[in-house]
Amino acid sequence: MNTENNPIEVILVDDHTLFRESLRRMLEEEPGFHVSGDFSTADTAMNAIQRGLAFDVALIDYELASTATLASNGLDLLRRLRQLRPSAKALMVTAGMDIRDLHKAVKQLNAGIFLKTEPPAELVLAIQRTAKGERWISSGAALTLLNDEEPRATSTNVGLSRLTPRESQVLRGILEGLGNKEIGARLDLTESAVKAVVQKLFEKIGVRSRSQLVRYAIETQIDLR
Numbered sequence: 001m002n003t004e005n006n007p008i009e010v011i012l013v014d015d016h017t018l019f020r021e022s023l024r025r026m027l028e029e030e031p032g033f034h035v036s037g038d039f040s041t042a043d044t045a046m047n048a049i050q051r052g053l054a055f056d057v058a059l060i061d062y063e064l065a066s067t068a069t070l071a072s073n074g075l076d077l078l079r080r081l082r083q084l085r086p087s088a089k090a091l092m093v094t095a096g097m098d099i100r101d102l103h104k105a106v107k108q109l110n111a112g113i114f115l116k117t118e119p120p121a122e123l124v125l126a127i128q129r130t131a132k133g134e135r136w137i138s139s140g141a142a143l144t145l146l147n148d149e150e151p152r153a154t155s156t157n158v159g160l161s162r163l164t165p166r167e168s169q170v171l172r173g174i175l176e177g178l179g180n181k182e183i184g185a186r187l188d189l190t191e192s193a194v195k196a197v198v199q200k201l202f203e204k205i206g207v208r209s210r211s212q213l214v215r216y217a218i219e220t221q222i223d224l225r
Contacts, residue, residue: 007032008033010033010034010036010056010127011045012039014040014059015063030124042064045058046077057091059091059127062092062093062094078090078111092105094114094116097113106135112135129211137214170187170194170197170201171217175214180198
């Protein structure tokens with residue numbers, strides 16, 4: 001468990017000064033976090049990392065502006081980071097991504113995805129989970145990945161073929177980032193009824209949290225169409 005004496009070291013790479021500074025203030029006010037560096041360009045971030053800057057989690061803006069050595073976006077920085085430190089933990093922060101880049105970030109570069117539309121409390125949780133070695137993927141990004149792929153016929157996907165129509169509907173709501181109350185309103189169910197379905201999903205799939213459920217859905221490419 002991270003404490004003030006053993007905080008999660010975070011670096012921020014974002015060329016929007018207001019957003020970056022606001023994010024830094026938020027994290028520094030949160031117990032158990034320390035911002036070890038914030039950078040407005042990929043080049044300055046890489047220079048610091050090459051000089052030995054230590055960190056637990058890198059938050060990288062997908063929409064980074066081009067520089068003299070980076071022709072595209074934060075994905076290129078992530079690629080360079082992987083070459084330099086293959087085991088580095090990274091969370092890409094974005095308002096929205098090209099679907100091809102989303103696949104590259106998640107599948108090839110093993111990064112988590114955090115959507116800027118999510119509340120600040122979710123970012124704190126996302127960083128904590130990422131620091132523990134989990135891969136955080138915001139629900140909206142998860143649904144995009146699932147809708148863009150064909151399901152795989154793997155042994156881990158066999159149990160999912162036994163999902164009832166109601167379980168599939170509730171799972172889709174979870175992947176869209178809806179809470180139990182919102183899912184209930186959509187499906188004309190009480191909140192307690194939705195909770196019961198969610199618990200059944202946990203038991204059937206063998207997970208203990210909604211984030212694990214989302215991650216499992218992506219890894220097994222559940223077909224909800």
